[in-house]
Amino acid sequence: GQQLNQSPQSMFIQEGEDVSMNCTSSSIFNTWLWYKQDPGEGPVLLIALYKAGELTSNGRLTAQFGITRKDSFLNISASIPSDVGIYFCAGQRNTGTASKLTFGTGTRLQVTL
Amino acid sequence: NAGVTQTPKFQVLKTGQSMTLQCAQDMNHEYMSWYRQDPGMGLRLIHYSVGAGITDQGEVPNGYNVSRSTTEDFPLRLLSAAPSQTSVYFCASSSPGAGGRIQFFGPGTRLTVL
Numbered sequence: 001g002q003q004l005n006q007s008p009q010s011m012f013i014q015e016g017e018d019v020s021m022n023c024t025s026s027s028i029f030n031t032w033l034w035y036k037q038d039p040g041e042g043p044v045l046l047i048a049l050y051k052a053g054e055l056t057s058n059g060r061l062t063a064q065f066g067i068t069r070k071d072s073f074l075n076i077s078a079s080i081p082s083d084v085g086i087y088f089c090a091g092q093r094n095t096g097t098a099s100k101l102t103f104g105t106g107t108r109l110q111v112t113l
Numbered sequence: 114n115a116g117v118t119q120t121p122k123f124q125v126l127k128t129g130q131s132m133t134l135q136c137a138q139d140m141n142h143e144y145m146s147w148y149r150q151d152p153g154m155g156l157r158l159i160h161y162s163v164g165a166g167i168t169d170q171g172e173v174p175n176g177y178n179v180s181r182s183t184t185e186d187f188p189l190r191l192l193s194a195a196p197s198q199t200s201v202y203f204c205a206s207s208s209p210g211a212g213g214r215i216q217f218f219g220p221g222t223r224l225t226v227l
Binding site: 003004006033035040041042043044045048088090100101102103104105106 | 117146148153154155156157158161171203205215216217218219220221
């Protein structure tokens with residue numbers, strides 16, 4: 001089955017630095033979602049994108065829905081220790097099948113003081 | 114609201130044993146799904162349901178059965194566990210509509226099959 005190509009696989013950054021990660025697909029999605037997963041927990045939604053070209057912010061997080069509908073990126077500004085975790089992108093093709101998401105392989109973020 | 118709850122949190126099985134992973138949600142969501150998460154991979158869809166009495170296969174359905182007799186519950190059954198089913202299992206729910214394309218995930222069940 002398809003999984004989205006997400007990069008980088010892991011990042012080690014210093015507190016205060018900005019972070020950028022992206023997700024690409026060979027096929028089109030109607031919705032892009034970004035989740036964060038803390039150890040031992042389920043994924044928690046960060047940002048949802050519904051339109052090609054859309055740029056959405058949630059605090060220090062900014063995500064964009066690529067105009068080709070085949071990619072998305074997530075930026076985190078001024079990282080802090082609690083940003084540590086695994087970030088997943090997820091794409092959805094059909095709003096009528098809200099249960100079916102295709103996930104990226106994840107970006108593991110480590111923040112050092 | 115408790116959101117999406119899953120039990121048990123941890124489980125160890127021997128090959129060939131059967132068990133049911135429980136999932137419940139109190140948000141009156143129509144859609145519910147089961148995913149498995151393996152190291153280095155994202156979540157992969159096992160089965161999903163768009164409403165009570167309706168289920169369908171996802172990406173990796175083999176070895177798993179589901180049923181949806183009520184809106185609230187969506188159990189996942191392993192009829193004869195295999196080591197390849199060692200994984201972390203997540204249940205999710207969502208409601209249709211523009212604001213409901215978002216899936217809410219439970220805390221997961223960590224399953225080890227020996």
